[in-house]
Amino acid sequence: MKLSSKDVLGIKNLSVDEINLILDTAESFIEISTREIKKVPTLRGKTVINLFYEPSTRTRTSFEIAAKRLSADTISISATTSSVVKGETLIDTARNLEAMNPDIIVMRHSAAGAPHMLSRLIKQSIINAGDGAHEHPTQALLDMMTIKEKKGEIEGLKVAIIGDIAHSRVARSNIYGLTKMGADVTVAGPVTMMPRDIDKLGVKVHYHLKEAIKNVDIIMMLRIQLERQDDIIFPSLREYSNYYCLNAQNIKLAKDDVLVMHPGPINRGVEIAPDIADGPYSVILDQVTNGVAVRMALLYLLTGGKR
Amino acid sequence: MNILLKGGRIIDPSQNIDEKTDILVEEGKIAQIGQDIYKSTETDSAPKILNLEGKIVVPGLIDMHTHLREPGFEYKETIQTGCEAAVAGGFTSIACMPNTNPINDNRSVTELIRRQATQCNLANVYPIAAISKGSEGITLTEFGDLKDAGAVGFSDDGRPVMNSALMRRALEYASSLNIPIISHCEETNLSADGLMNEGIVSTELGLQGIPNIAEDIMVARDIAIADYTNTSVHIAHVSTAGSVRLIRKAKERGLEVTAETAPHYFSLTDEALMEYDTYAKVYPPLRSADDVTAIKEGLFDGTIDAIASDHAPHSLIEKDVEFEYAFSGMIGLETSLSLSLKLVADGNLTLDQLILKMSTNPAGILGIPKGTLKIGSDADITVIDTERKWTVDINKFRSKSKNSPFNGWNLKGMAVLTIAGGEIKYSV
Numbered sequence: 220m221k222l223s224s225k226d227v228l229g230i231k232n233l234s235v236d237e238i239n240l241i242l243d244t245a246e247s248f249i250e251i252s253t254r255e256i257k258k259v260p261t262l263r264g265k266t267v268i269n270l271f272y273e274p275s276t277r278t279r280t281s282f283e284i285a286a287k288r289l290s291a292d293t294i295s296i297s298a299t300t301s302s303v304v305k306g307e308t309l310i311d312t313a314r315n316l317e318a319m320n321p322d323i324i325v326m327r328h329s330a331a332g333a334p335h336m337l338s339r340l341i342k343q344s345i346i347n348a349g350d351g352a353h354e355h356p357t358q359a360l361l362d363m364m365t366i367k368e369k370k371g372e373i374e375g376l377k378v379a380i381i382g383d384i385a386h387s388r389v390a391r392s393n394i395y396g397l398t399k400m401g402a403d404v405t406v407a408g409p410v411t412m413m414p415r416d417i418d419k420l421g422v423k424v425h426y427h428l429k430e431a432i433k434n435v436d437i438i439m440m441l442r443i444q445l446e447r448q449d450d451i452i453f454p455s456l457r458e459y460s461n462y463y464c465l466n467a468q469n470i471k472l473a474k475d476d477v478l479v480m481h482p483g484p485i486n487r488g489v490e491i492a493p494d495i496a497d498g499p500y501s502v503i504l505d506q507v508t509n510g511v512a513v514r515m516a517l518l519y520l521l522t523g524g525k526r
Numbered sequence: 527m528n529i530l531l532k533g534g535r536i537i538d539p540s541q542n543i544d545e546k547t548d549i550l551v552e553e554g555k556i557a558q559i560g561q562d563i564y565k566s567t568e569t570d571s572a573p574k575i576l577n578l579e580g581k582i583v584v585p586g587l588i589d590m591h592t593h594l595r596e597p598g599f600e601y602k603e604t605i606q607t608g609c610e611a612a613v614a615g616g617f618t619s620i621a622c623m624p625n626t627n628p629i630n631d632n633r634s635v636t637e638l639i640r641r642q643a644t645q646c647n648l649a650n651v652y653p654i655a656a657i658s659k660g661s662e663g664i665t666l667t668e669f670g671d672l673k674d675a676g677a678v679g680f681s682d683d684g685r686p687v688m689n690s691a692l693m694r695r696a697l698e699y700a701s702s703l704n705i706p707i708i709s710h711c712e713e714t715n716l717s718a719d720g721l722m723n724e725g726i727v728s729t730e731l732g733l734q735g736i737p738n739i740a741e742d743i744m745v746a747r748d749i750a751i752a753d754y755t756n757t758s759v760h761i762a763h764v765s766t767a768g769s770v771r772l773i774r775k776a777k778e779r780g781l782e783v784t785a786e787t788a789p790h791y792f793s794l795t796d797e798a799l800m801e802y803d804t805y806a807k808v809y810p811p812l813r814s815a816d817d818v819t820a821i822k823e824g825l826f827d828g829t830i831d832a833i834a835s836d837h838a839p840h841s842l843i844e845k846d847v848e849f850e851y852a853f854s855g856m857i858g859l860e861t862s863l864s865l866s867l868k869l870v871a872d873g874n875l876t877l878d879q880l881i882l883k884m885s886t887n888p889a890g891i892l893g894i895p896k897g898t899l900k901i902g903s904d905a906d907i908t909v910i911d912t913e914r915k916w917t918v919d920i921n922k923f924r925s926k927s928k929n930s931p932f933n934g935w936n937l938k939g940m941a942v943l944t945i946a947g948g949e950i951k952y953s954v
Binding site for chain 2 (some may be wrong): 231308309310328329330331332333335336350351352353354385388391414415416417419420
């Protein structure tokens with residue numbers, strides 16, 4: 220089986236079979252990262268360009284390591300863009316990169332839809348490494364991989380995603396992915412952080428953390444972006460953490476074997492108490508480990524690899 | 527040259543005419559209407575005879591809301607190319623918004639536009655001047671002087687008047703001059719940073735939404751001001767069900783509120799943005815299916831008086847970029863009539879109502895002596911073939927810009943002949 224599209228732009232357009240294919244492939248790559256010589260020749264001679272229009276440590280490093288462990292040549296470009304600063308347009312940049320004939324372009328951009336535009340323009344494969352508040356497919360894939368690894372199956376699990384859903388690409392990709400895989404998904408946060416009509420995506424909506432995490436198998440906390448205060452969507456960090464911080468008390472409402480996840484970077488003490496982030500329920504670092512495997516799987520599958 | 531338009535179905539809502547008959551155009555005016563009005567034995571100069579069997583003959587169409595971009599943005603459109611697009615779309619008269627560079631807030635810009643239009647000699651061009659100097663929403667422009675120079679209305683289109691006191695004074699001052707204020711209704715605190723309609727589609731796409739209430743609130747405000755000051759107001763590009771309700775109620779109460787909508791607000795929903803198509807990015811944004819239904823009902827029951835394209839040319843430089851950075855607006859002069867004829871074909875509107883909204887009413891709102899085939903009036907005539915099928919091809923547009931989301935659409939019905947001032951300006 221192969222992926223049906225040349226690109227991975229979002230989870231929305233992936234089928235259940237494709238998600239399973241990626242997760243299974245990723246699982247088989249996990250072991251490579253534990254070897255003493257962490258490198259296989261699979262993608263030797265292939266070129267991967269990381270085109271990052273937004274700062275990123277974790278995702279970019281993860282993609283770089285994934286490519287290198289498969290022996291691909293990687294180049295990382297930090298670019299800046301805005302509507303006001305005149306520079307080379309995205310289209311021109313893309314065409315120039317295309318002319319150098321890479322195999323895969325991994326792209327992060329602050330503007331939703333930017334990778335989609337790129338994918339229409341150039342023949343190479345595009346992997347969306349996060350576009351605005353739209354999608355972050357590799358994050359959702361690594362989250363699903365982690366859930367599968369710890370719980371065996373995704374189907375039937377109760378998952379709560381807590382935080383600023385409106386501005387979260389992680390939330391959107393996970394909503395698409397987890398609902399496709401048969402999980403029972405609840406989103407929660409202040410009303411001001413809920414995008415309009417979110418329930419139409421097949422999720423339950425709660426406005427209080429305590430209701431949302433009752434008896435759940437998985438809690439996914441989202442990072443609160445401090446600059447969002449300017450958008451008048453919450454009064455203060457103090458108020459937010461009073462009501463939406465996952466801590467040792469409220470976590471008791473969830474199932475005893477609950478998994479706590481976070482896409483990072485964490486605001487300790489804001490959305491998650493330090494003892495929870497570092498505690499026994501936390502799989503936050505497993506997520507990071509699996510991130511490399513998921514990205515290896517995508518690079519492999521998009522360059523023609525078959526299982 | 528004199529012209530005899532023979533055998534067409536003449537629809538002129540201004541005179542309640544809907545019959546198969548002939549029109550004789552002499553010296554740029556409508557000379558006669560009726561059967562057998564020209565006898566070949568007569569000795570005067572023979573008119574050019576056009577056989578229009580099966581065609582619809584109507585008063586020249588009027589697009590009361592366009593952006594011609596000249597002066598200042600000639601790389602997007604010029605008065606010449608805009609007028610070429612207009613007559614190709616069946617429009618004999620167009621009104622152009624003041625957001626040029628410099629802004630049309632003083633006599634010299636108004637005069638420049640009129641002079642250029644006269645030189646082009648295609649469609650009649652009626653400048654709309656700015657409400658406030660620089661469209662900055664602070665002080666009024668010189669309405670009297672601008673009217674004398676040829677402005678037919680005032681609008682800060684694209685830069686909505688947020689200051690309610692200024693809007694009040696504008697409505698009052700304009701009413702004494704009997705000239706309309708055209709209000710772009712948008713509460714900019716609510717629409718700030720918004721890129722598209724707020725709803726399930728914006729939620730899926732992760733794009734900042736513009737709620738319906740950003741429009742509704744300002745429509746309500748303008749109606750309240752018009753009511754209080756006993757003045758009239760024209761609401762531009764209505765896009766929401768809420769606006770339609772508010773305007774309907776205001777009209778029921780006898781207030782002098784008029785309104786227009788654009789073809790994209792009854793032809794497309796926000797689903798058109800699913801692939802981040804920047805050509806479908808427009809302010810106000812494409813709304814939901816419920817809003818589209820309300821707009822159609824508003825057109826049918828007379829709540830919405832006019833259809834205007836809000837023709838807004840932008841170059842590739844401004845559209846071939848990330849969705850967030852793309853300029854808003856779409857061109858419409860060359861698709862407006864065909865998209866509106868679809869309403870007739872679908873039974874949402876009668877042909878008579880359509881002509882009312884695309885000719886008679888805009889003339890009335892702007893107070894211009896157009897939109898009629900009365901004997902003695904300027905011979906501005908549009909001939910429509912309602913059966914002719916065509917496919918929209920942006921590369922064939924006369925407009926200098928190509929930003930239309932309707933590219934590739936198969937449409938039925940189009941203008942096949944456009945006559946302005948008794949001269950044939952366009953024919954298929």
